[in-house]
Amino acid sequence: MMAPLGWQLIRGWAILVYLFMFLPVAVVVLLSFNASQFGSFPMTGFSFRWFVELWNNDAILRAFQTSMILGALTAVISTTLGVLASLALVRYRVPGANAVTTMLIAPILVPEVVLAVALLLFLNFLGINKSFTLLLFGHVIFTLPFVILVVQARLVSIRRDVEEAAMSLGASPMQTFFQITLPLMMPAVLAGGLFAFTISFDDITGTLFWKPGGVETVPTQIFAMLRNSISPEINALGTVMIFLTVGLPLLGAAIARKISNKGGT
Amino acid sequence: MSVEAREARQPWILLSPALTAVGLLLFVPLLFIVVYSFWLRTASGADQVGFYLDNWNEALTDAFYRDILLNTLKIAVITTIVCALMGYPSAYFIARSKGNKPLLLLLLMLPFWISYIIRTMSWINILGVSGALNTLLLWLGIIDEPIQMLYNETTVILGLVHYLLPFMVLNVFVSLDGIDTTLEDAANSLGATRWQAFTQVTLPLSLPGLAAGSLLCFVLGAGTYITPLVLGGPTDAMFANLVFEAIITQLNWPLGSALSLMLLVVLGLLVMIYNRYLGMAQLMKGLG
Numbered sequence: 001m002m003a004p005l006g007w008q009l010i011r012g013w014a015i016l017v018y019l020f021m022f023l024p025v026a027v028v029v030l031l032s033f034n035a036s037q038f039g040s041f042p043m044t045g046f047s048f049r050w051f052v053e054l055w056n057n058d059a060i061l062r063a064f065q066t067s068m069i070l071g072a073l074t075a076v077i078s079t080t081l082g083v084l085a086s087l088a089l090v091r092y093r094v095p096g097a098n099a100v101t102t103m104l105i106a107p108i109l110v111p112e113v114v115l116a117v118a119l120l121l122f123l124n125f126l127g128i129n130k131s132f133t134l135l136l137f138g139h140v141i142f143t144l145p146f147v148i149l150v151v152q153a154r155l156v157s158i159r160r161d162v163e164e165a166a167m168s169l170g171a172s173p174m175q176t177f178f179q180i181t182l183p184l185m186m187p188a189v190l191a192g193g194l195f196a197f198t199i200s201f202d203d204i205t206g207t208l209f210w211k212p213g214g215v216e217t218v219p220t221q222i223f224a225m226l227r228n229s230i231s232p233e234i235n236a237l238g239t240v241m242i243f244l245t246v247g248l249p250l251l252g253a254a255i256a257r258k259i260s261n262k263g264g265t
Numbered sequence: 266m267s268v269e270a271r272e273a274r275q276p277w278i279l280l281s282p283a284l285t286a287v288g289l290l291l292f293v294p295l296l297f298i299v300v301y302s303f304w305l306r307t308a309s310g311a312d313q314v315g316f317y318l319d320n321w322n323e324a325l326t327d328a329f330y331r332d333i334l335l336n337t338l339k340i341a342v343i344t345t346i347v348c349a350l351m352g353y354p355s356a357y358f359i360a361r362s363k364g365n366k367p368l369l370l371l372l373l374m375l376p377f378w379i380s381y382i383i384r385t386m387s388w389i390n391i392l393g394v395s396g397a398l399n400t401l402l403l404w405l406g407i408i409d410e411p412i413q414m415l416y417n418e419t420t421v422i423l424g425l426v427h428y429l430l431p432f433m434v435l436n437v438f439v440s441l442d443g444i445d446t447t448l449e450d451a452a453n454s455l456g457a458t459r460w461q462a463f464t465q466v467t468l469p470l471s472l473p474g475l476a477a478g479s480l481l482c483f484v485l486g487a488g489t490y491i492t493p494l495v496l497g498g499p500t501d502a503m504f505a506n507l508v509f510e511a512i513i514t515q516l517n518w519p520l521g522s523a524l525s526l527m528l529l530v531v532l533g534l535l536v537m538i539y540n541r542y543l544g545m546a547q548l549m550k551g552l553g
Contacts, residue, residue, distance in 0.1 A: 242379050242380070
């Protein structure tokens with residue numbers, strides 16, 4: 001046992017840190033149910049009106065749609081690229097594997113602002129202006145390293161002998177991949193995709209550089225709204241985002257656990 | 266083709282889409298802005314192709330850029346130190362807790378999943394003129410009218426700490442969790458006090474995690490421009506804000522390229538020094 005006093009100090013400090021992390025977020029959720037027409041204290045009553053207004057705000061709904069489509073496409077492309085690369089790195093002896101890995105995670109070693117500027121200027125030079133395509137390219141390259149790190153970590157734990165057994169029983173490499181390897185990899189693939197989606201959905205640093213005028217994602221929409229003043233609508237939108245970005249990964253983790261449990265021990 | 270040759274080619278076929286993407290969307294663009302930084306923005310708004318040192322001259326000698334760069338590094342250093350002071354004991358608490366470790370860690374990592382812009386703006390609810398703190402102080406009678414606590418360097422640092430703390434906690438936790446706790450017991454049985462056992466056994470062993478967390482906090486903190494825009498005042502611009510100004514507002518892309526590269530070199534040097542002494546493996550452990 002730790003000396004009780006020292007341990008109590010550490011525990012007290014940790015509790016303060018937890019409060020520091022959660023209080024501001026809790027206040028956002030609390031204020032989003034505030035009946036008052038100003039987005040601030042005091043609370044005057046409990047109301048869903050800001051969520052109703054959110055639902056009736058075309059600009060926000062459009063931003064939501066853009067973010068969803070962008071996130072989904074980013075997740076599909078990034079996960080496909082990432083899973084293939086991870087398979088190569090985990091399953092084969094690649095000469096210079098360390099250098100290859102460093103190259104693949106380079107997009108997160110470069111400050112995102114610099115990545116954003118370089119991509120914008122280069123693609124503009126090639127004739128691709130600020131557009132949804134540019135946004136998609138940007139989000140793919142920025143999320144790819146995260147997918148590779150997550151998928152690689154999960155792939156390592158899949159044993160190879162099941163595949164070898166399938167092959168020795170006469171399955172073709174294709175059959176083996178789709179009937180054995182892919183199902184076993186599914187939790188890793190889902191985790192990678194979900195990670196890519198969440199990061200894309202949340203991104204603002206690069207997005208502000210790449211987005212064409214008039215197109216907003218949810219974070220850039222919130223940023224634009226903050227320019228005026230903080231309204232309860234932003235808090236309501238924040239609450240929706242909090243439940244989405246916290247709820248989705250938790251749901252994903254639960255599904256992944258269920259699938260891997262069903263897959264046998 | 267022999268079986269061996271095909272076997273050797275297969276991983277490269279799998280790797281090629283990802284490597285092509287990183288090459289075309291990161292490395293070539295980075296080389297491109299090196300070239301672009303020597304072009305010149307003319308009064309007509311067109312970019313003059315050529316080899317001009319004007320942008321570099323301006324970026325490297327103008328005291329305005331130097332001061333903001335130094336101030337950015339100062340803010341990043343303070344942020345990192347505060348993250349370490351807040352994060353290390355918390356990570357220690359989680360790693361040595363008898364309770365549900367994964368749950369405790371998950372709880373502290375949850376804010377990591379919550380939108381960056383939401384977490385940043387949430388401080389306006391707390392510190393704004395009609396925010397929680399002012400309301401509380403007014404109600405307690407400590408102040409007579411609301412005080413403006415927002416939009417200064419301190420609130421920028423506060424926002425950055427709130428954003429980056431999970432990176433620190435996770436990295437320190439990963440390295441603390443990997444330390445055999447019997448080492449501390451051994452030190453104790455050999456006569457060391459708890460404090461000595463911590464400072465001479467546990468702390469040195471956890472330094473790689475602390476270093477990885479610090480690097481992430483520093484690099485991510487020094488590269489941000491959103492936090493100063495939301496929580497800072499007009500004079501609290503960080504270096505990335507200058508890049509944003511040059512590229513998006515003034516449309517001076519050659520100058521913006523030079524400024525981006527300056528930021529890349531300063532932060533890249535740090536990553537390289539880190540990589541030279543500690544390697545990337547520790548960093549990946551914390552990210553994966």
